[in-house]
Amino acid sequence: MLEISNVTKQYPSPRGPLTVLSGVSLALNRGEAAAIMGPSGSGKSTLLYIAGALEPPTAGTVTLGGVNPYTIPEKELAAFRNQSIGFVFQDHCLLPQCSVLENVLVPTLVANDRAAYPARARDLLRQVGLEDRLGHRPAELSGGEKQRVALARALILRPALLLCDEPTGNLDEASAEMVAALLLELHARQQTILIVVTHNLALAARFSSRYELRHATLHPAGA
């Protein structure tokens, strides 16, 4: 279970602390998914990164499976992220120097028991429809294809939590549709906790739980 409790995030600025999140709480169980919407600069991505153990909150707690990642040492935190969290960014963030298959396998480089993962990587790439592009470099792929590789990479270690930051933001409508469908299909298959931050209403509409960030606080969508 992911539990975000009363999280506040402030950034220093010349005119005093700038509050981006204030008292945000959210709880999701395994297999549940939520979309978070909001205008630019509302703190959506910040909340996502806090949930993903990438940026510590100013106040409040985050636990995943009962573990508060911000209380563990850096080395263990890296391992925690590696094993428990998968990320998909708006900009796919693939390593240009690696092939499609290698990009999917990059997280396994720092994981234990690496022997099983090449097969899983091929399987995931087959699931996202890229089984015939294993040796290609990111530069040889379209935007949608790159994002599908990023999705496969995010799921390679069977994370409990899958976090997606505008996963379709850079894609055309058809590609966005395909990536969204894949995302939800794989989520359902893998039974992850899925949080998607998006501006895309069509994508958000696919989620039963939808939230909106306004004035640094989280509200159920439409409330």
Add this chain to the structure above:
Amino acid sequence: MRLYTLLARNLAWYWRTNLAVLLGVATATGVLGGAALVGDSVRAGLRDLVLARLGNTVSIVTRPGFFRQDLAAGTPIIALEGVVGHEAGVEVYGIETPQVLITAALAKDLGARPGDDILLRIPKPSSIPLESLHGRRDDAIRTIRLTVGQVRDLPSFSLRPQQGDVRAIYVPLARLQRDLNQPGKVNTLLLTHAPVDLKQHYTLADVGLRVRTLDNPSCLSLEADSALIGDSVATAAQSLGFRTQPILTYLANAVRMHQHEIPYSLVTALDSNLAPAHDDGITLNDWAARELGANIGDPVTLEYYVWRSDALHTETAPFRVERIVPLAGDAADPNFAPDYPGITESRNLRDWDPPFPLDMSRIHPADEQYWNRYRTTPKAFIRLARGRELWGTRFGSLTSIRVFPPSPHFAESLRAALDPARAGLTVVPVRSQALAAARGATDFGEYFTYFSFFLMASALLLTGLFFRLGIEQRTREIGVLRSLGFSASRIRTLFLLEGAVLAVAGAGAGIGVALFYGAVVLLGLRTWWFDAVGTRLLSLHASIPPLALGAAAGMVTGLASVAWTLRRHHSFTPRALLAGAFLWGRLAACGRVVLGLLALLLASLSLFANQTAAFFFAGTLLLIAALLFQSAWLHARKSPAIGSLVALGLRSVRYRPGRSVLCIALIASATFVIASLDAFRRDASPPGPFPLVADSELPLINIPPLEGVQFIPFRLHPGDDASCLNLYQPQNPRILAPPPRNPWPLLDSRLPGGAIPAIADANSMTYSLHRKLGEEFELAGVRYRIVAALQDSVFQGALLISEENFLRLFPDTAGYRFFLIHTPPGKADEVARTLTAALSDYGFVVQPTAARLASFHKVENTYLSTFRALGGLGLLLGTVGLAAVLMRNALERRRELALLRAVGYRPRHLLTMVLAENVFLLLMGLSTGAVCAAFATAPAVLARGGRVPAASLAILLALVAATGIASSSLATAAALRSPLLDALKSE
């Protein structure tokens, strides 16, 4: 997928940046390895040269005088220094050769060819010291006419370790022995094996001693070829357990009583029944008493010559007649007197040919009759102590030692007791000495490491810079890896591994660079920087140790540079990295200011140290302080308002302050070196009181007087040139002694422990002798202490000691061979011409003092030129770095530039903007370097008369500025060439 797969992918994908890093490491490796290789090559070159010149000679037996040529198994030769034609300082060797050979260098100087006649002047061997009564000062040179048989090419035999061409003449040994009247004798034996034990081989004759058997009285008489027995030999002879009688016989110009005198009489000082009982008593033989009309108790005066203060002086001593003995028995012994050439063999008094003035008018028939009948029989006797007091010299104070009874064992006992080395017969391990000397007075490896320091520093800064650019390019990649679960340390390890691979590959490539760099530097030393080495015989000796050293140092420094670059990345959150946050610049501006102030304080303190320290420490610290202040300013939050294109461009300087500071540092450090070195150049020295200096190949005792000209003569003990003109490490430097009245009272001080106070030229002391002021050291068994150092002096290459100490250490070294000459104003040239013409037989070479100093400065200036050239290369690297950074900045801001073009900026606007930024960096670097150099070198400049080579410096800095602006313009133009739409689309 393995970590090394990712590593390989990274290395291949970012090949451009990695290649730049690799080249940076290769350059640093190459420069360091090349510098070490230069040192090794110079040492190897010197070693090969000296070994080729020594042939298979391992050691030599040598003596200032001559000895039997079959003293030991070896090759007998005569080795001298002489004058050929007007060429002084020529090595003269008597060897087994059928014809006269001269080296190509000497032939060139003489303009001589085979078949030409040449005149050779060499010191005439004489056992009798020149600075004694019987020394033949006016006949000290032997002139020999020779015909050149052959001009000999390299390698030429030489015993003198020197990197320059050998200027030598090789004369048939028998011919030289004949002309020097030394049949069967030589002064050097070449040994091809380990040193021999001379004690087993030498005879008393080899060290100038002989034992005569006398019949009346029956005894042995120990005598010396020099007519005076040295004190150490006398002590040894008298401590062997035989009954001995020491004797000193001297020539009195007159034995006088009232109006009567007996001219040119020998007087013997001894302790026997002939001697008077009192020191002021004198015993006359009855012939003398009769001639003088003297009775017991009458006053008698002895008049005699003594050698004092470089001239013969007539002195007198009063005595009272204590005894009158019959001219018979012991009193009629002509063997009290040693052999004096020109005197003892003369048939009558008027035939005497002594080396001192004789007044023949004082000689009467009775005196001739005495000579005819009694020859050298003394006419008077005094006590030995009194005789020694009057006539003792530094060469000894006995003319013979008689041994009673005539033991057949005395000669062997004395031979066994004597140390031949104390008598001047020594074995010199020339090969090992030459090998030690070949290690070099100047460690060129060390020098070129210093000279190349800024080149290396630039290369390493570039290495760090390129690596940093590469990492900045991959900031988001680091963020992705962090979000995927890579720990900061693992990412650091990954990058360090990349750096290690690049460092190893760079170091490998650097070996090739080192070979190239070493070859180029050696080419420079043979050509452009010839004055620093004075030889064209240096070539590259590729050896593993310097290359391994360079490679290891390149790897370590390259990796350190990479590690330094990576030191901060872990302190950023993955999110910040994903957003492309800068990895650098966490130290607060105030922290930089504090560090800058600290550096400034240390720089101020360093200025109180000596000049060299002031330059290296104060200058470097000033530079660091300035860079820290600039860094603080660039990292400050507040920026000036943007009111113009230039201001907009200058705002960009703060965009990546780390890069900007690095650019400034590269340019500033190179400028600092170049500007500083110019301030250290020595062009001319202010005229001193002695406009001329002179060297005499053969010792001069009497210098012909010239009106208005004053000579300050220096005694010289020949040795190795310890000046910067000699690359070999001097094993036994030349020693000079000024006359007693000199401006250096420290030379006369008595030091605890008995060390001899010495003064050295500061440069010779530091760079050739590798000594410090106050340091004690031993040379040929004698301890010296450097009590003072002279700046920029004509005494470079020698040690100065007092005349008293000199004569004690080298009693056999006679005459003067170095002179300071004061001339009337405007007469220096005329005096030089006159002296050169009058004393050319002595190899007297007169040179303007300014020219002598200029020859030393030339070496120093050549070193500075070398340093400057390599500093210039560093500056070139700095400019390359600047261009790379500018290109990178321009490419990164491609979108920004495209946007500005889209909103109506013209290319020239953008060029103005970018140039403003680049010119600012360039000028900051140039001015920082120049100002720091000005402060750091101010003490040195002021000490040299406040001369600043402003013109050459201004030209140099202008060239640097022009190069920098050109590279900036190219970088900007390249960035502006990218299509507008592509750049905008990527936005």
